[in-house]
Amino acid sequence: MSKSLEFCKERAKNKEISCLFDRNWDDAGEVESLALFERILEGNRKYKIKGEEDGEAREFTISLIFDPDADFDYFTSSRSIHDGTMVFVFENMENCAKRVILAETYYTKKGKPQPGDTIQYTIGNFVVLNEFDENRDLFAPKDKPYLQERTTVLLPLRYDLINGE
Incomplete structure (x- = not known):
């Protein structure tokens, strides 16, 4: 078990900082993140993104380091209720990865990045928790009883901001 799992479980259980405290995090497991990022980014670990958000220019350099035992600041998350098909688990992992790749997440205590x-x-x-609603009364919508699985994926991150020159 790496610090990734320990960090996410501890923060997710904390009612003061997480809306995910109602889950049984003792059942969570870990999935290596590097392979997914490598596939999406084709091995790039440093790249530039340009764009516009709310009428403001966005231009950042993104640098990625993979270390499951880092001293993390926070996690980003994705969750869904589904029929148990594995594609939904992978979709949640991709959602977390895309937030990092597109610089859509940051640690507020360290400040929002500037162009x-x-x-x-x-x-x-990744920290993955799959829960099953066998009785169809916890999270399965009454009109969709086949949606008996809830997946929550957390991705622990350390965020360091290096001001532009």
Whole structure:
């Protein structure tokens, strides 16, 4: 077990900072994140993104480090209720990865990135929790009784901001 799993379980259980405290995090497991990022980014670990958000220019350099035992700041998450098909688990992992790849997540205590900044993300392993609603009374909608599984995926991150020159 790496720090990724320990960190996410501890923070997710904390009612003060997480809306995910109602889950049984003792059943969570870890999935390596590097392979998914490598597939999406074709091995790139440093790249630039450009665009516009709310009428403002967005131009950042993104630098990625993979370390499941880092001292993380926070996690990003994705969740869904589904029929148990594995594609939904992978979709949740991809949602977390895309937030990092597109610089759509940051640690508020360290500040929002400004155009020209370099964002260095240290990425841990995915933490995955699958829960089953066999009685169809916890989270399965009454009109869709086949949706008996809830998946929550967490991705621990360290966020370091390097101001542009």
